[in-house]
Every structure is written in structure tokens, then in C-alpha cells.
Amino acid sequence: MSVLKSRPVLRWLVPVAAVTTVVGGGAAIGTFAAQAEPSLPPRSAAQLLVDLQTSRLEGLSGTVVQRADLGLPPLAGLVAGDDLTGLLTGTHTLRVWHSGPDRQRIALLDTLGEQDIIRNGRDVWTWSSRTNTATHRTLPAGEGEAAPAELPATPQEAADRALAAIDPSTEVSVGRSATVAGRDAYELVLAPRDAASLVHQVRIAIDAREHVPLRFEVFADGSDQPAFEMAFTQVSYARPDADQFTFNPPPGVTVTEEPAGERPAGPRRPEGERPQLRTVGEGWATVVVARLDGAGAPSAGAGRAPTGDAATLLGSLPAVSGDWGSGRLLTGKLFSVLLTDDGRLLAGAVTPERLYQVATG
Numbered sequence: 001m002s003v004l005k006s007r008p009v010l011r012w013l014v015p016v017a018a019v020t021t022v023v024g025g026g027a028a029i030g031t032f033a034a035q036a037e038p039s040l041p042p043r044s045a046a047q048l049l050v051d052l053q054t055s056r057l058e059g060l061s062g063t064v065v066q067r068a069d070l071g072l073p074p075l076a077g078l079v080a081g082d083d084l085t086g087l088l089t090g091t092h093t094l095r096v097w098h099s100g101p102d103r104q105r106i107a108l109l110d111t112l113g114e115q116d117i118i119r120n121g122r123d124v125w126t127w128s129s130r131t132n133t134a135t136h137r138t139l140p141a142g143e144g145e146a147a148p149a150e151l152p153a154t155p156q157e158a159a160d161r162a163l164a165a166i167d168p169s170t171e172v173s174v175g176r177s178a179t180v181a182g183r184d185a186y187e188l189v190l191a192p193r194d195a196a197s198l199v200h201q202v203r204i205a206i207d208a209r210e211h212v213p214l215r216f217e218v219f220a221d222g223s224d225q226p227a228f229e230m231a232f233t234q235v236s237y238a239r240p241d242a243d244q245f246t247f248n249p250p251p252g253v254t255v256t257e258e259p260a261g262e263r264p265a266g267p268r269r270p271e272g273e274r275p276q277l278r279t280v281g282e283g284w285a286t287v288v289v290a291r292l293d294g295a296g297a298p299s300a301g302a303g304r305a306p307t308g309d310a311a312t313l314l315g316s317l318p319a320v321s322g323d324w325g326s327g328r329l330l331t332g333k334l335f336s337v338l339l340t341d342d343g344r345l346l347a348g349a350v351t352p353e354r355l356y357q358v359a360t361g
Helices: 007-013 025-030 045-054 082-088 155-164 308-316 352-360
Strands: 060-069 089-098 103-110 113-120 123-128 133-138 170-174 178-180 183-192 199-207 213-220 228-236 254-258 276-280 287-291 319-322 325-331 336-340 344-348
Touching: 045 155, 045 170, 045 183, 045 199, 155 199, 155 213, 155 228, 178 199, 178 213, 183 213, 287 352, 319 352, 325 352, 336 352, 344 352
Parallel strands: 133 254
Antiparallel strands: 060 089, 060 228, 089 103, 103 113, 113 123, 123 133, 170 183, 178 183, 183 199, 199 213, 213 228, 276 287, 287 344, 319 325, 325 336, 336 344
């Protein structure tokens, strides 16, 4: 859904918080529990890939539950805003509606209020009940897919990104059949061949009849429980009513009209402060390298040093050193991040040893 890929979604899709019905952590996790395997006709991995590539979705609505257990330390102060930290831990739920390429809606509800994003033709609305504010933007005529968001919002988006990464470094196979949101599903399994990757497997449950991804799971090396998963707990393929995509501003709402062509986003850095990004390697072992202009570990002498909670957190990370220099290391189940004292940041779904190798080069 193109609307899910736009930057404004990131601010509150990042936590993927609860919608219309708040689902408690235990209840939500329970919906992912295994059920008896349905009996389905055999289908090869190649056939499942074709199913995904050729499926045509006219309408969809449902509830998506997302759970992340990335094995991270407390991140408050390291990243801006509570939204990002909310995504990285715990269980969250959202409601989605889709009716063709130019009508989509997401509704989320956390303990502090509701937030919506609606696309209806060229009109895009975002609304927050917490502040009772809304923004409206008119898309340029003929605009297609919006710029991809940093994080997926549905199993379909997550599956699209995983499938785009299939290359000789990936082993593709068929897993066990499953029942997801009351629908029989095949399971496509992607496994990295590169030992430097921290990802053990990516599993995508695909609706046996509609060929739509219903569940997306990422398993870390050495774990039989997903470190990240998102799945429909309820889904309907009926085209939603047109009223679902009409935004009716509530009383007292403050509406901001955004200039055509601009995409709402979070705070922007001045041009001179934006990280210089490059990638090293390919496939599962890709490492992103950024120059942060002195935003390295607290011991760094270059540029500005982190302050407050960020400095405390960075100072608590393990100090590491090697031929590449010295710095601090943040590790999770699915990724590693190296912040060097000379102002570099290296990150990837790879082992720390891979980051050290890239930092030396």
C-alpha cells in the first residue's frame, strides 16, 4: 500500500501501536500460537514466488499485530522521540484498510490516543487525537508509489522487501503449512547463506487462495522464537466501504495545509549535519557506513559529544578496539552497530566481526 510507505507514517507507524481495540501483550502474542497444520496440495518455492508476484489485491481490511524482541538495552535518549523506541520492544496492533492503489487507511490507538493516516485519491490526511491536530496534503497528479518508509507496516510490505533481496546468497525453501487469521497458508522460508549474517531465517506465510502474505517472521541465529514478527489476526478481502477513506475533522481540530509535493516528516537536520551514507557488501552481509560529524562514542574528541540520556546510554555500551580504532558496540539479536571514536557509525544485520572488518578497510 503506497500510503504506508510515505514518511509521515513513520512517525507513528514506527511504534505500530494499537487501534480500535487495544490488544494486551499476552493476548496478542497468543494469536501467533501454532495451530494444526492444514492439508494443502504440494507447492514448490518457485510456485509460491510466482503466486506472490502475480497476486492482485482489490480490497482488504484487517488487524495486524506486530511484536519485536530484539534484545536491546533501554534506548531512551539515543533516538529522538518515544515512537521509535516503541517499535523496538513489545507488542503493538493496528487496523488497515485497502481499496485499490489510491485508497488506503491505517488507524492506531495507544494508551494516549488515536492516530490515523488516510489516502483518498490525491488527498492524504494525518490526524492525532492526542493533540487534536491534522495535516492535509494534495499529491501531485500522476504520483505513483511514494518513497519507501524505513520500516514495513504490513506483512505484505515486509515480504516485498525480503523478496527483493533474494539473490544467490539466499536459500529458498517451503516450510510447513499453517493457519493464520483463520486462513490456510503456505510458508516460504528464506535463509542467508552468508555466515556473517545474524538472520537465521525469514518465514512468510502466504494465503493459499489469495496469495497475500499473512504473517512475516524473522528468526535470529540460535533462537527458535522470532525476534520480529507481524501477522494478521483478522483479515477480510472484501472491498471496504468508501466511507472508510473519508476524513471528517472532529470539533476543534487544528488543520495544517502542507504545500503540494512536500512530504511531512520529523525534525530535519540542516544540510551540513546530515550523515554521509554509503554501503559496503551485498545481500545479507551489507553494512551501512555513516559519517556522523563527531557524534561518536562519549570518549570521542571530535565534534560535539552526546549529552544527557544519550551520553549515559552510549557510555554504558561495551568499549571495543582493534586495528580499525576504538569505539562502542551496540548489539541486538538481528543487528550490530559500531560507533567509532572518530565519528563513524557502521550498522548491519551482521556479526560485530563483520563491522570491524569493514571499519578497517
